[in-house]
Amino acid sequence: MTTTFQANEKVLCYHGPLIYQAKVLKAEIWTGTDPSEGGFTGPHYFVHYQGWKASWDEWVPESRVLKFNDENITRQKALILAAQNKGKEKEQERQAAAAASAAASSSAGGSKDSGSSRKRPRDSDEKGRRGGSAGAAGAGGASASKRGRDAVGDEEEFLRRPEIKIVIPDALKVQLVDDWENVTKYDQLVPLPKKPNVKDVLKMYRDHVLEERKKRESKNSKDSKDGATGSGSGSSRLLTQPLAVLDEVLSGLELYFDKALGNNLLYRFERTQYLQISKGAAAAMTGRNRGGAGFSAEEGKSKREVTPTGGQETEEKQPSEIYGAEHLLRLFVNLPSIIAHTTLDADSVVILREHLDDFLAFMVKEKPKLFASKYEVASPAYHRVSLV
Template identity: 30%
Template sequence: MTSSDPNTRTVPAVAAAAAVKAAKKKPAKAVAADSSPFLVGEKVLGFHGSCLYDAKIEKVEMNKDGWMHLVHYRGWNKTWDEWLGIDRLLKLTDENVQRQKELKEKLVAGEKNAKLGNPSRDNPRRSTGVRCKKRKRESIDEDDRVVRSEKVVNIQIPLPLRKQLVNDNECITQLNQLVKLPRSPNVHEILNKYHDCEVKKECKTVDTVAEIVKGLRDYFDKALPSVLLYKNERQQYKEVIVDNISPSSVYGAEHLLRLFVKLPEMLTDLRIQMETLTQLRQISQDLLRFLQMNQATFFLSNYQKSEGLAPTVKDEDN
């Protein structure tokens, strides 16, 4: 979860960091719940990432950090229930509902051109962008096969990688450090290693793995500058991404991991076939396990001071 300011806290690592800390500070004792501005059973709006979601207060308790509220997000599985502080909740008023709508429109406007995978010309229903939205009224049968992605792509980040995200967040936002670029292995190389590993297992369709991996790489390249960077990383991005170089050939596991935290939110409101979403979730989870197994090799143990930016990366044949 992030703060209520979507313009300054759009990086997914913040959401993971908050999730880890929230898991550790479950309220220890209960006091008079009617002292909180939010009551049990009350319908509210809760911040998740840079968006507001409809929620309901299930429990109200107090701990050393103040009032905490167990909320259930409407339309989401109970596994997404979590404890939120007062600063991440809003009353269900017309003004706040309008704010919710504006934040959602802003997110969709910034990502509506992003596409996942390489859609076939012979099968336009495989498109994950606006084209699918225009087809949603064509038939009831197709609506049965195409679903809202936010309710299906429930990606679980392994605890060691969540801790990695917390460390990443602290190094950049608190210690004023940056990931040294270019990274080795980079995102392109990591995804290729994963693909080769899966091919050797012969337990998945080679074409499916290749398609999803390519889609994730393309999505990473499109999403990095807009939603995967902290504010103080943007200057570094401008200096290293030159001559049409792909971000996936410069950045590494640190930024790839952020993609998986942000992915469910990025796919919000896109209408994608159930089969494609299931494959995406399964391969994403498998890829996260692959990152965890190679954590010592793929991730940096030390970042560099932000004053010393990485050298410019020249164009190369990928």
């Protein structure tokens, strides 16, 4: 029996539900005769997880070790994204349960206060004052009770609203994980202002739909001469809907993006960059050494760095004119919860979901054009400001 992996080989290794990059330090065939083997047999590897302390080094069976290749890296990123989404779902469930509990407590507390206010004595000045206070409490309790009932009613109405599920294509799931790692693990930033920006991306999609409509009209004209009929797929329906519907969807996406970016679409490390941009300062350096940038001219040839201030004033712009596809894709992860708070009916939700699915397919097709191939390395000066 031989081992599949060799000492000093870079691998991927399961640790719990996730996969991590690791290095094989030792490779052995266990027979189960050595007490230290715990009765286990077969190939085992002593691995060190990249970036972890040596105290986490451990022996693992071959079933937990994977080849370091593109297929397994994609599997690793998919598991990370699934874990992130599961965490978000649990947090949403926790918040919903807390809201329901608060509403129920408010309702019960209001009824109790209202009942006790009727029993307050009023046969002396002191008791009268107490009675007056109790009366006010009773009125407040009744109001609280009504608010509690309203809150419960609002929650029931919210739960009755049609749910929208957005399926993120696998290629974009990988993009999301890469984006998350670049910012949160490697302290890198999307170069801003981004080209194409969100407005540009939405216009590109609109132009794409118009082009597809022209192709469909040409095909239908030919099919009508041949006696053929078109299909009734979701994509076909999109191409026959009024252009005003498409424009409304795109306008809504732009509006949601502009409103959501500052509060919901940024990682903590990006907030300094956002604050600089929102104040009208250019946050990106072009690779030239402008003094205090924290890197040499030679380094500037190979990478860009972000500094706390760029020294170049820009006119105030909306986030959709500054940020690009990276942050727009993050919006799609949050869209179901955002849309859940709207008053869209079931038919509108179906139409919207078809448009969003088609838009995501467009992003996959145009991925090389839409997403940054390289992120910027944050300078020491940026790190200092971001830690304040």
